[in-house]
Amino acid sequence: MSRRAAHVIAAEIVRRPDCVLGLATGSTPVGTYRQLIDWNRAGDLSFRQVRTVNLDEYKGLAPGHDQSYRYFMQQNLFDHVDIIPENTQVPDGLAADADAECARYDSYIHDLGYSDLQLLGLGRNGHIGFNEPGEAFVKETHVVDLTQSTIDANARFFASADDVPRQALTMGIGCIMAARRVLVVASGADKADAVYNVVCGPIDPHCPGSILQLHPDVVLVADEAALSKVTAAGVAVCG
Ligand code: GLP
Numbered sequence: 374m375s376r377r378a379a380h381v382i383a384a385e386i387v388r389r390p391d392c393v394l395g396l397a398t399g400s401t402p403v404g405t406y407r408q409l410i411d412w413n414r415a416g417d418l419s420f421r422q423v424r425t426v427n428l429d430e431y432k433g434l435a436p437g438h439d440q441s442y443r444y445f446m447q448q449n450l451f452d453h454v455d456i457i458p459e460n461t462q463v464p465d466g467l468a469a470d471a472d473a474e475c476a477r478y479d480s481y482i483h484d485l486g487y488s489d490l491q492l493l494g495l496g497r498n499g500h501i502g503f504n505e506p507g508e509a510f511v512k513e514t515h516v517v518d519l520t521q522s523t524i525d526a527n528a529r530f531f532a533s534a535d536d537v538p539r540q541a542l543t544m545g546i547g548c549i550m551a552a553r554r555v556l557v558v559a560s561g562a563d564k565a566d567a568v569y570n571v572v573c574g575p576i577d578p579h580c581p582g583s584i585l586q587l588h589p590d591v592v593l594v595a596d597e598a599a600l601s602k603v604t605a606a607g608v609a610v611c612g
Contacts (some may be wrong), residue, residue, distance in 0.1 A: 375404025378492075378558045378594045382409060384419050385389075385490040385554070391422035393489035394591060395549070398427070398442045398451070401558045406450040413454040420456035428493070428502035428549075432462040432471060432516060432540040440530050441466060464542040466512070469605050475514040475542055482514075482548050491552035495559045498522045499567045499580035503543035506579045512547035516540055546584055555591045557582070559599040566596060569602035 382405065385392050396402075412418040427442060436443040443463040451461055462481060468474035471497045482488070493501050499522060504511060519527075519539055528534035549555070559568050571582035572593070578584075585591050600610055 374548050374558070374560060374594055376401075376408050378402070378405040378556060379408035379412070381556050381592055381594070382490060382492065383412060384421070386418060386423060389489055390419065392489040393485050393487065394423055394425045395409070395488035395544070395552055396425050396427050396446065397492045397494045397558075398429070398445045398449075399494040401560055402492060403449055403493075405558065410450065410453040420454045422459045423456055424461065424485060425451075425456070426478075426485065426488060426548075427463040429541050429543040430466040432466050432536040432542055433538050434466045436463075436466075464544075465553070466538075466542065468542075471516045471542060475516060478514045478542070478544070479548065482544070487548060488552035490554045490556060491549055491581070493549070493555060493557045493585075495527050495557065495564055495567045495571065495582055496523055497563055497567055497571050499582045500603070501546075501549060501582045501585075504546055504549075504581040508578060510546040510578045510581065513545040514548065515543065515545055517543050519604075523569040531605070548579065550584065550588055552588075553590065555585060555588055557585065557591060557593045557595075559595040561596070562598040562601065564595070564596055564599040565602045568599050569606065572603050572608060573606055599612060 396586050398502055430442045434441040463518050464478050465474050496504050523538045532535050570580040574583050576583045576586050
């Protein structure tokens, strides 16, 4: 699964060496990043001209904090490939004015011309980035209150649930939908409901990923467990 997702990303970089990649954190893309690192080390793939924009960051975590998403990206990709550090962007979780940082992030992505390829994981509740279920899709990059479901799901990375930040800065639905292509990765039975709701459910902000049904070019790469409810509903998948 990770290799298939890596193929989609590598194809984008080969086709457009100076592409803009929207990148995601979480455990699901780790294997994909490892595969990209291997290809980079083998000399088959270069990140030399690639620019990246990450989806989100915990509010209040310093870049060097071992659970910050900046740290995750350094550890799982950036430190191991030939990307130019200045070409990687993650929202600043320590910005004194978080709303100003969100506005800066939006205009930075706008000025880049939006992502050529946006990689997304899925939260168990169907969130994308940190766009949590709610009454409306939020277009702009914004500060979000994390739901209890997300705090519980992410507590495994912290000493305890109490240590999980309660807020985050996240790219909004606008920048995600403006990406020319979207690649969603999902694995494990605990994502089966989210995958089903994203693919088959109504387009509803209570499942933020469902907005992707309106995007013209989405690739979903998932394992059998994550696809189980979609396949049970009779949706055809490529083997
Ligand atoms: C976090 C991130 C999401 C990610 C999700 C799923 O909440 N903000 O971008 O998709 O985790 O993570 P995992 O892949 O570990 O299940």
